[in-house]
Amino acid sequence: xxxxxxxxxxxxxxxxxxxxxxxxxxxxxxxxxxxxxxxxxxxxxxxxxxxxxxxxxxxxxxxxxxxxxxxxxxxxxxxxxxxxxxxxxxxxxxxxxxxxxxxxxxxxxxxxxxxxxxxx
Amino acid sequence: xxxxxxxxxxxxxxxxxxxxxxxxxxxxxxxxxxxxxxxxxxxxxxxxxxxxxxxxxxxxxxxxxxxxxxxxxxxxxxxxxxxxxxxxxxxxxxxxxxxxxxxxxxxxxxxxxxxxxxxxxxxxxxxxxxxxxxxxxxxxxxxxxxxxxxxxxxxxxxxxxxxxxxxxxxxxxxxxxxxxxxxxxxxxxxxxxxxxxxxxxxxxxxxxxxxxxxxxxxxxxxxxxxxxxxxxxxxxxxxxxxxxxxxxxxxxxxxxxxxxxxxxxxxxxxxxxxxxxxxxxxxxxxxxxxxxxxxxxxxxxxxxxxxxxxxxxxxxxxxxxxxxxxxxxxxxxxxxxxxxxxxxxxxxxxxxxxxxxxxxxxxxxxxxxxx
Numbered sequence: 001x002x003x004x005x006x007x008x009x010x011x012x013x014x015x016x017x018x019x020x021x022x023x024x025x026x027x028x029x030x031x032x033x034x035x036x037x038x039x040x041x042x043x044x045x046x047x048x049x050x051x052x053x054x055x056x057x058x059x060x061x062x063x064x065x066x067x068x069x070x071x072x073x074x075x076x077x078x079x080x081x082x083x084x085x086x087x088x089x090x091x092x093x094x095x096x097x098x099x100x101x102x103x104x105x106x107x108x109x110x111x112x113x114x115x116x117x118x119x120x
Numbered sequence: 121x122x123x124x125x126x127x128x129x130x131x132x133x134x135x136x137x138x139x140x141x142x143x144x145x146x147x148x149x150x151x152x153x154x155x156x157x158x159x160x161x162x163x164x165x166x167x168x169x170x171x172x173x174x175x176x177x178x179x180x181x182x183x184x185x186x187x188x189x190x191x192x193x194x195x196x197x198x199x200x201x202x203x204x205x206x207x208x209x210x211x212x213x214x215x216x217x218x219x220x221x222x223x224x225x226x227x228x229x230x231x232x233x234x235x236x237x238x239x240x241x242x243x244x245x246x247x248x249x250x251x252x253x254x255x256x257x258x259x260x261x262x263x264x265x266x267x268x269x270x271x272x273x274x275x276x277x278x279x280x281x282x283x284x285x286x287x288x289x290x291x292x293x294x295x296x297x298x299x300x301x302x303x304x305x306x307x308x309x310x311x312x313x314x315x316x317x318x319x320x321x322x323x324x325x326x327x328x329x330x331x332x333x334x335x336x337x338x339x340x341x342x343x344x345x346x347x348x349x350x351x352x353x354x355x356x357x358x359x360x361x362x363x364x365x366x367x368x369x370x371x372x373x374x375x376x377x378x379x380x381x382x383x384x385x386x387x388x389x390x391x392x393x394x395x396x397x398x399x400x401x402x403x404x405x406x407x408x409x410x411x412x413x414x415x416x417x418x419x420x421x422x423x424x425x426x427x428x429x430x431x432x433x434x435x436x437x438x439x440x441x442x443x444x445x446x447x448x449x450x451x452x453x454x455x456x457x458x459x460x461x462x463x464x465x466x467x468x469x470x471x472x473x474x475x476x477x478x479x480x481x482x483x484x485x486x487x488x489x490x491x
Contacts, residue, residue, distance in 0.1 A: 030156065030343070031160050031161055031163075033416070033418065033443040033450075034418055034450075036417065052471065054417070055161075056162055056343065056442060056443050056445065057442075059418070059420065081416070
């Protein structure tokens with residue numbers, strides 16, 4: 001598992017990266033009440049705001065962590081946004097990206113580095 | 121998720137207790153305020169609707185005026201204050217010469233004085249405004265202000281101070297608790313029955329702990345306070361009301377007493393009376409509206425509203441919006457041109473897409489006041 005400074009987790013399987021948000025991010029957001037996901041087969045560039053996530057308190061975005069093509073989205077989150085708080089690092093993944101160059105994931109933090117990043 | 125510097129923020133008298141209760145703090149109007157506790161906004165909101173939520177609203181300004189100040193205060197506020205009996209409280213707004221609103225406030229007529237509660241964000245302005253027009257304005261700085269809100273608030277508070285059970289909505293009383301004088305009003309800003317309690321700062325923590333020891337009471341932060349007042353259709357200064365929005369447009373014309381209206385015993389005599397009384401008689405340019413967005417996407421403050429799914433001019437904007445936990449759906453309050461048909465579906469521009477929202481009556485949740 002790799003982590004971004006935007007509190008996303010990335011899990012690589014072949015050339016497919018599954019992306020979700022960390023427990024820390026889910027706690028910071030509070031109760032999630034709305035999720036809007038990207039269309040599949042969309043080409044995205046690193047930094048694109050591709051998911052809208054709203055809690056009772058506020059709206060925020062999730063950005064594409066890496067260039068690639070959206071190949072799958074987790075529609076269960078649209079029907080049940082609370083899943084983001086219940087199981088952020090498991091069932092509440094947001095989307096899967098097919099990447100050209102999996103080695104680009106090496107630049108992201110590992111778990112220890114991420115824990116340092118959030119001050120744990 | 122950036123950290124905000126908290127150096128210049130004022131700490132609440134109960135800051136230590138909030139930390140102990142797992143509070144997450146945010147800066148608000150210059151104060152370091154608990155936005156939520158470990159339970160989270162949703163749970164705290166629903167707890168307040170079901171049981172009793174304890175809020176620390178000590179950031180609000182508490183002000184005492186001399187006993188005879190109601191007459192002078194009528195020169196600033198269009199409420200019927202000379203008609204306010206002793207032992208009662210009334211909601212009012214400070215108006216400006218253009219008919220806009222400078223702030224809203226609670227005004228209590230007590231045995232010994234007149235007691236006001238003014239918004240934290242307008243503390244300095246409100247005090248200066250009062251002092252410019254009235255004598256003997258005294259800011260109370262040695263007391264905390266707590267609110268206990270919800271259907272079980274009476275039972276929980278009466279367990280400590282039994283006299284409160286006899287109070288009705290908007291009654292005020294001074295009640296002794298273990299040698300501390302509590303200034304209590306049966307009011308609040310959640311739409312629920314409940315009380316606001318001004319307590320000497322030195323006894324505030326003991327009093328709050330005594331309430332929290334009751335299993336019916338849980339601490340509730342600023343986040344749920346906002347979603348509760350939104351469901352209750354209650355206006356927030358700076359959103360539903362401001363210097364450019366009249367009390368008539370904000371749906372607060374009810375607070376302008378009959379005595380202060382055209383033909384009343386003391387008609388007018390407040391800033392902007394010509395504008396406001398004309399709006400009561402002939403209508404205002406804009407009106408407040410409750411909105412129920414279709415689908416799940418919340419429409420938040422400043423979303424532009426249209427009367428058509430594409431094209432056309434804007435008819436207004438959302439002033440407050442979000443998710444209503446009691447309803448399990450997004451809700452919003454908007455300000456739209458008065459000539460917008462009342463049965464028209466409106467469209468809010470959310471991230472470049474116009475999403476439909478039905479006009480619905482306010483409040484979203486029926487009030488639980490004990491009248």
